[in-house]
Amino acid sequence: MSSAKIHASESTTSASVIRDNDVARGLPSSSSSEFPQMNENILPPSYYDRYFSDTAKRCLPNPIRKLLGVSRLPGMLSMFSGHPASETFPFRGVTLTVARPDTADRDRSSLVELDSALLEEALQYTDTGGIPTFVDWLYGLQERYHKRRHGDGEGWSLSVGCGGQDLLFKAFTCLLDEDDPILVEAPVYAGVVPIFRLLKCNTTEVATDADGIVADDLERILQNWPKDRPMPKLLYTVPYGCNPSGASATLERRLKVLKLAREYNFLIFEDDPYFYLYYGKSPRSPSYFQLEKEIPGSIGHVLRFDSFSKILSSGIRMGFVSGPTAITNAINLITSSSMLQPSGLTQAVTYTLLNHWGYEGYQQHVDYISSVYRRKRDLFVAAMQKHLTGLAEWSVPEAGLFVWFRLFLPPVPASAEGDSEDLIVRRALKEKVLALPGASFFANGRTSAYVRACFSVLAEEDFDEAMRRLAAVVKEVQFEAGYHSAGSRL
Amino acid sequence: MASKSSAAKREILSASYYEPFISDASKSQKPDLIRGLLPLESIPGMISILMGKPAPQTFPVTSISVNVRSPFDPTKETQLTIKDEALVEALQYTATKGISSLLNWVDRLQQIYHNRYSGDEGWGISVGTGSQDLLYKAFNALLNPGDPIFIEAPISTDAEGVRTADLRSMLESWPESRPRPRAIYTVPYGCNPSGTTASLERRKELLSLARQYHFLILEDDPYYYLYYGEQERPPSYFKLEAEDGHPVGQVLRFDSLSKILSAGLRIGFVSGPSRIVDAIALHTSSANLQTSSTAQAIAFAMLSHFGYEGFAKHTEYVSQYYRQKRDVFEAAMTKHLAGLVEWSTPVSGMFIWFKLKLRPTATSPEGDSAALIRERAVAKGVLALPGTAFFPNGQTSAYVRAAFSLLEPKDVDEAIRRLALVIKEYNAEGEQM
Numbered sequence: 001m002s003s004a005k006i007h008a009s010e011s012t013t014s015a016s017v018i019r020d021n022d023v024a025r026g027l028p029s030s031s032s033s034e035f036p037q038m039n040e041n042i043l044p045p046s047y048y049d050r051y052f053s054d055t056a057k058r059c060l061p062n063p064i065r066k067l068l069g070v071s072r073l074p075g076m077l078s079m080f081s082g083h084p085a086s087e088t089f090p091f092r093g094v095t096l097t098v099a100r101p102d103t104a105d106r107d108r109s110s111l112v113e114l115d116s117a118l119l120e121e122a123l124q125y126t127d128t129g130g131i132p133t134f135v136d137w138l139y140g141l142q143e144r145y146h147k148r149r150h151g152d153g154e155g156w157s158l159s160v161g162c163g164g165q166d167l168l169f170k171a172f173t174c175l176l177d178e179d180d181p182i183l184v185e186a187p188v189y190a191g192v193v194p195i196f197r198l199l200k201c202n203t204t205e206v207a208t209d210a211d212g213i214v215a216d217d218l219e220r221i222l223q224n225w226p227k228d229r230p231m232p233k234l235l236y237t238v239p240y241g242c243n244p245s246g247a248s249a250t251l252e253r254r255l256k257v258l259k260l261a262r263e264y265n266f267l268i269f270e271d272d273p274y275f276y277l278y279y280g281k282s283p284r285s286p287s288y289f290q291l292e293k294e295i296p297g298s299i300g301h302v303l304r305f306d307s308f309s310k311i312l313s314s315g316i317r318m319g320f321v322s323g324p325t326a327i328t329n330a331i332n333l334i335t336s337s338s339m340l341q342p343s344g345l346t347q348a349v350t351y352t353l354l355n356h357w358g359y360e361g362y363q364q365h366v367d368y369i370s371s372v373y374r375r376k377r378d379l380f381v382a383a384m385q386k387h388l389t390g391l392a393e394w395s396v397p398e399a400g401l402f403v404w405f406r407l408f409l410p411p412v413p414a415s416a417e418g419d420s421e422d423l424i425v426r427r428a429l430k431e432k433v434l435a436l437p438g439a440s441f442f443a444n445g446r447t448s449a450y451v452r453a454c455f456s457v458l459a460e461e462d463f464d465e466a467m468r469r470l471a472a473v474v475k476e477v478q479f480e481a482g483y484h485s486a487g488s489r490l
Numbered sequence: 491m492a493s494k495s496s497a498a499k500r501e502i503l504s505a506s507y508y509e510p511f512i513s514d515a516s517k518s519q520k521p522d523l524i525r526g527l528l529p530l531e532s533i534p535g536m537i538s539i540l541m542g543k544p545a546p547q548t549f550p551v552t553s554i555s556v557n558v559r560s561p562f563d564p565t566k567e568t569q570l571t572i573k574d575e576a577l578v579e580a581l582q583y584t585a586t587k588g589i590s591s592l593l594n595w596v597d598r599l600q601q602i603y604h605n606r607y608s609g610d611e612g613w614g615i616s617v618g619t620g621s622q623d624l625l626y627k628a629f630n631a632l633l634n635p636g637d638p639i640f641i642e643a644p645i646s647t648d649a650e651g652v653r654t655a656d657l658r659s660m661l662e663s664w665p666e667s668r669p670r671p672r673a674i675y676t677v678p679y680g681c682n683p684s685g686t687t688a689s690l691e692r693r694k695e696l697l698s699l700a701r702q703y704h705f706l707i708l709e710d711d712p713y714y715y716l717y718y719g720e721q722e723r724p725p726s727y728f729k730l731e732a733e734d735g736h737p738v739g740q741v742l743r744f745d746s747l748s749k750i751l752s753a754g755l756r757i758g759f760v761s762g763p764s765r766i767v768d769a770i771a772l773h774t775s776s777a778n779l780q781t782s783s784t785a786q787a788i789a790f791a792m793l794s795h796f797g798y799e800g801f802a803k804h805t806e807y808v809s810q811y812y813r814q815k816r817d818v819f820e821a822a823m824t825k826h827l828a829g830l831v832e833w834s835t836p837v838s839g840m841f842i843w844f845k846l847k848l849r850p851t852a853t854s855p856e857g858d859s860a861a862l863i864r865e866r867a868v869a870k871g872v873l874a875l876p877g878t879a880f881f882p883n884g885q886t887s888a889y890v891r892a893a894f895s896l897l898e899p900k901d902v903d904e905a906i907r908r909l910a911l912v913i914k915e916y917n918a919e920g921e922q923m
Binding site for chain 2: 063064067070071073075076077078079080081082083084085087088089090091092093094095096097098099101107109121122123124125126161162163165166169190191193194195197198243309310311312313314315316317318337338339340341342343344345346349353365368369372373376401402421425429432433434435436437439440453454455456457458462465466469
């Protein structure tokens with residue numbers, strides 16, 4: 001089979017009778033082809049050819065899809081698509097009870113019924129990239145929170161997926177061949193490390209600190225990049241409440257990263273599941289997705305991943321990706337052969353809830369959940385201060401669910417800082433406290449003295465005991481190694 | 491997991507049997523530390539700050555209700571409500587392979603319909619985001635780039651299913667130097683596109699070949715419950731492999747709810763050798779974490795409400811619905827297309843595969859249905875799927891696939907009438923030339 005090149009603005013036949021988001025088996029969104037006069041700052045579709053992996057290039061559109069446009073011509077009697085008969089689906093209606101967004105009292109709720117036309121659409125095979133009504137609502141969200149408008153010829157589109165993870169997996173698959181170089185933060189979200197291993201790409205770690213990615217380190221890495229190596233294709237970053245570090249990138253750092261992306265031609269994978277879980281005192285920094293339009297320069301470097309996992313439900317598996325249409329098209333092609341589409345019914349449930357609240361209600365809800373996590377952070381950090389002072393160091397997170405702290409441990413051969421994994425897996429377990437060793441969070445693997453704690457699920461009354469137990473274990477290790485109990489290192 | 495009451499334990503293929511089947515990519519995937527530590531959360535007295543789960547109090551949905559039509563009386567509806575613990579489970583991160591209530595329901599389903607017991611037969615179940623998701627992951631788990639695999643295609647099947655005699659000859663004369671395919675992908679009920687349902691005899695032959703030449707059978711069976719044939723239904727491969735005393739574990743079975751409950755729900759299951767199901771689950775853990783537990787909870791609420799009797803009744807209704815559609819379609823074909831097409835009557839699923847009797851062209855001795863549809867049929871307002879899409883190397887074909895699931899009876903008649911006109915006109919031109 002000959003390989004087919006992905007063309008960014010893959011338009012369909014009879015554009016006048018086809019909506020932007022095409023039905024079942026997913027034709028790619030053709031919106032980018034409807035705006036001939038694009039801003040000269042917007043990277044053209046052909047710019048992305050350099051990024052696509054062999055897998056993306058080999059991913060042929062379903063030949064059946066070519067006929068979709070024809071099937072909808074007026075008067076056409078079509079027997080071609082393999083849809084089951086909706087009449088046989090035994091659903092008669094779906095209703096939700098939905099909490100009011102403006103109160104923590106979860107017992108005050110409203111009854112909301114799924115629109116019957118939406119339900120019918122949701123129960124049948126539907127668009128690869130998401131149910132159009134839902135996608136439109138999400139475009140509205142991106143406009144409100146990132147000042148990016150879909151219809152303005154900015155060359156970007158949005159696709160729904162089974163959580164942010166699903167879209168990340170597909171995006172990496174579209175872009176990375178074996179040995180392709182990428183940049184990742186250290187520490188990095190552990191869930192992408194297996195993907196990098198599977199794709200056998202080449203990861204270069206960039207330092208981070210309490211203010212997020214160390215942009216100067218990124219610059220240094222790029223300036224010193226070996227001339228004979230291909231330049232990195234992308235930077236993967238979690239700029240708000242990074243898992244595990246809890247760090248949120250400052251505006252200054254973001255501006256520098258954006259400048260470097262434009263200068264060195266790499267994509268920014270902005271994975272932002274905690275964007276709406278910010279509870280810091282200072283004004284929040286704009287996303288990369290917003291910045292790339294606001295700061296003069298080329299537009300189209302950012303692929304933004306949103307998730308409802310920490311906002312509405314983690315199990316429902318609902319996320320969306322926004323970025324250059326060439327790439328969202330490629331992601332849709334992978335979806336169309338790997339799982340056809342994200343669940344229509346869960347999309348309909350999500351949309352019904354969001355539409356019921358409206359954008360105002362949504363804001364109230366994210367304010368509420370941010371306050372929940374702020375409170376938990378406060379209580380947890382207080383417990384840490386009480387028990388771990390002198391035994392560990394940490395920065396206080398301003399977003400998300402995690403505290404990342406470095407235990408003061410005796411050195412081991414692999415690391416001058418010590419090894420938290422042994423402590424956690426052997427000793428802490430015996431003390432009946434379970435936390436996550438930091439070693440899992442480095443793409444290139446390393447021994448680490450860091451630990452990640454999640455403060456979202458544990459009962460608040462157990463925070464103190466959790467830290468007491470952990471402190472006891474650290475003291476024990478230090479004592480055995482001959483440290484002073486005040487925690488100063490030899 | 492239940493085990494059957496009879497004393498004889500079925501022999502199973504050993505775990506090591508599967509190692510040569512597993513792809514390099516799959517072998518390179520390792521479970522991460524978090525997953526390894528997770529079971530430790532259940533130790534009594536354990537305080538855990540391990541998992542990055544969101545706080546359930548922040549989930550704003552407080553109940554989900556589904557109104558379902560009764561399978562016993564279509565005029566009756568029942569409201570099923572998911573709330574409390576079932577709702578928390580529906581909304582929170584859960585186990586990779588699926589929620590236990592749904593897995594147990596499927597486990598019992600496989601007992602009832604295929605006489606298989608997961609307790610002591612070395613196989614397991616995973617839920618997927620449609621069976622397509624599970625197929626994709628199974629292929630990833632079993633195939634390295636360049637690996638050969640057998641697939642059904644219209645050229646290798648006939649009205650009874652895979653042409654096993656041809657397959658046997660092929661395997662017997664397979665060159666030593668060429669690695670043999672390690673799997674066959676087959677849709678044994680209402681195959682897409684041919685509509686064929688494999689006969690018992692062919693199934694037995696294929697199973698015998700699979701054992702002799704050591705390839706797995708990937709049984710993709712989304713139309714299993716859409717059978718409406720007059721004869722007793724043939725057993726699945728999953729059932730068959732356990733009936734004759736040979737060790738079980740040659741079959742990986744894929745079920746789907748897409749043609750039963752809802753296509754858009756995206757719920758399917760894979761049942762088969764644990765080594766492979768585990769490999770699929772490992773892929774899920776990095777690709778999408780899990781199938782939507784909300785969708786699973788809704789599916790389970792409906793299925794458990796139906797019970798197995800209600801499920802049988804509902805699938806019976808669905809089967810008869812498609813049978814009626816088939817009958818209407820065939821009647822129209824008999825009325826308008828006599829002498830112009832040939833076909834075999836499908837006894838399962840929703841596709842009919844028919845060969846147009848077209849005048850030959852320079853490039854197509856049997857005729858080219860794609861050209862006809864593209865150039866003539868569309869202009870006359872009728873569209874079916876040209877068979878060329880289903881042949882390797884894009885060779886031309888006189889075949890056409892039609893789904894009889896979508897059109898109302900009067901539209902079916904009109905569609906077939908138009909097609910007949912197109913064929914007649916086209917063939918007549920040949921005579922004039």
